[in-house]
Amino acid sequence: MKIGVYDEWWPTGGGGEKFAAGIAQALTDGNEVRLLAHEPVDTDALGERLQLDLSGVGVDVVPIGQGAVEDASADYDVFINASYMSRAVPRSDHSIYVVHFPSPPQAAPSGPKDRLRQVLRPLVAKPGVSITYRQGFHPEERIGKHVVRWTTGDAEVEVALPPGAEEELVVHVGRFVGTALGRVPIRIEVDGRHVLNASVAARAGRVERATVALRVPVAARPDGEPVTVRILSDVHVPADVFGTDDRRTLGVPVAGVQVGDDLAAVARRRYPSLDAAPIEFGWARCYDRVVSNSAYTRAWVHRWWELDTAVLHPPVTLQSRADKEPIILNVGRFFSPEHGHGKKQLDLVRAMRALVWRGKVDGWTLHLVGGCAPEGEEYLAKVRAEAEGLPVQIHANAPGALVRELYGKASIYWHATGLGEDPDRHPDRFEHFGITTAEAMSAGAVPVVIMAAGQEELVDHGRTGMLWEPVVQLVCFTEDLIADPDRLVRLSAAAEVEAGRYGLGPFGERVRGLVDDIVTGTPDT
Incomplete structure (x- = not known):
């Protein structure tokens, strides 16, 4: 079969692109797979950046615009639209739409x-x-x-x-x-x-x-x-x-x-x-199958689009475990929370300050790792100022090798996206799935993460990690784990096994099964 995977944002090489490219990689055996793009894509460079093998994948370039994408979709046996916010209507024989997070409908007048x-x-x-x-x-x-x-x-x-x-x-x-x-x-x-x-x-x-x-x-x-x-x-x-x-x-x-x-x-x-007309979502029903990247996203698709979807979790590149050190890790871009689902590094530094004040983290260091674009510099400066005098190391725009090294050495992983946000007003400010948490777990870091959105799908409280709500629980749970090395080891092993469920192998099996189902006409279950 000829399969086209569309993503307008291939050049950014972010989490959504890893999802889309992972789908392409999974389908190369026995199929002609093409990335549908608006400009040439170096598949070798993209694959290296995303830690995927795209050597068997080609590229088709089409003009930007919904009409051009719809016309191009007719050239494929299976068209997979994995582009955030795209509303293109497929013209292929078979089709799949990937929801990273749904756009809200136009609200009825209230205020x-x-x-x-x-x-x-x-x-x-x-x-x-x-x-x-x-x-x-x-x-x-x-x-x-x-x-x-x-x-x-x-x-x-x-x-x-x-x-x-x-x-x-x-x-x-x-x-x-x-x-x-x-x-x-x-x-x-x-x-x-x-x-x-x-x-x-x-x-x-x-x-x-x-x-x-x-x-x-x-x-x-x-x-x-x-x-x-x-x-x-x-x-x-x-x-x-x-x-x-x-x-x-x-x-x-x-x-x-x-x-x-x-x-x-x-x-x-x-x-x-x-001047705006109400937003309609009939285009989504033109696809054979619509999939959400998490149960959290699926719930919002059902609420906003009145559409039932299957769940296809993003692929996780499993990390290598190293000898564990007294390291608490957080991975995520530095930017102010009002600009999206911010990673709340400022709040994590304050939690570390509380641990230091309680005198229970001697020898432990919090490492904050993430990219920082120019618009995030002001927020990064606030984080640096808050971390002054604390056992906190900040690695802005760190190379991938350092990120992988810290994944391997970290004993505990913190995550706070969504802290202080209203899930009904700003559901997009929460972690829809949580790839960095899964990557950390795969290397044996015990997740101590916020009890919200996608994090609840990843972590079984008390078995594969800890879920907290108020920040005081983050502090107390971390303190308890540091004081009980045997429990830390048990949770580490369980977290590593759990993360394996989201690796590229299981992901590929789910993708191939999904495509087989729509081609053979098997109903969604």
Whole structure:
């Protein structure tokens, strides 16, 4: 069979990409497996980074855009969509969709702001006018107070206009492109005709004011078809310019596109929800099988999408055990918790301070290991300041060899993602599964982790590790384990066995079974 595995984010080489690439590796025997990507992928380099063997996997490059992905999916016997937030509808004979975490539906109006939007929405509507982001745009992301779509350097917007209409189209481009890029040239074409040359440069000061409005004339076409507006610009790769983990090819950040410049148009751009249609999830039901990466994710898919899914836990690269040392380990990127499911390193340092104050951790050291992009430097500085004078070692952007060495030597593993968060308001701020916890367990580190989300699936309290809720339990459980070496050894052995269930071997068996089931028509159980 010819199998395509799609992930828009292959260049980032993160946890989601390891999941997707693990699926590809598992299916190479007897199949032609291709990574569906938006730019060339060096499978050898990607495999080395993810600790996977992708030597038998090819690459197919398609344009960015939902339509292009849907068209490409028809070329495969089995299309596996493992791209976060993708809503592409498959056109292959068989298909699987992987949910890393679901997007929420549009909530029913409840508070004063929601009711105000319902009143204003019909007032700002522009009859006969619609704007569609066709291709060449990355998914939405938030920068400051702006929701933007980065282009790939060549993006298209379709503008539907009523017959005979002549309007001004306003493209709002963010000026938060980074000073290292200098001035980025932009060219705008309307139905293949060059209409504007412009440029954008980084602006110091408040991000909220950092946009520039590019104005171009548009007129309804005689044939009634939408007008095609093309936005072209120079491109960059953030990893090469700024030293981040982001290896996407980026053009310019488009903060909004509007027709006209009256108050209604401004309101629609400033408050997109005034123009937004309710989010529908019918596309997910077009797949033969939808799988979630954990029972925690499955519960939220059921709650938000009203869809039952199977669970396919991510593949875990099992680590090698070494002679154990008095090391407490935590692995995770350094960034402020309000930017996502933060790893709460600041809280872990404070827990270590409490242990030191109680005088029960002589000779023990807490090691915090993780990547840190420029936007995480401020949070990292706070962690370093809090750790001053404590037996805490911080390894920012550590090489993989050091991470593996610490996995092998660590006796205890701490994890606190989700601490202090509201699971109903921000379920995405919790660990959906917990690959680093499983990796640490595979090397015999005893997990002492928060009793929340995916961590509860990994750890059997009192048998393979310890689950805590208030931080005082983290302190007390750690203290008890340090004081009882025999128990630490027993839990270490049990944790190592448990982690083996999530290794590449068992994962591959589950993936192959899943594909066999959809091809043969076996019902989901």
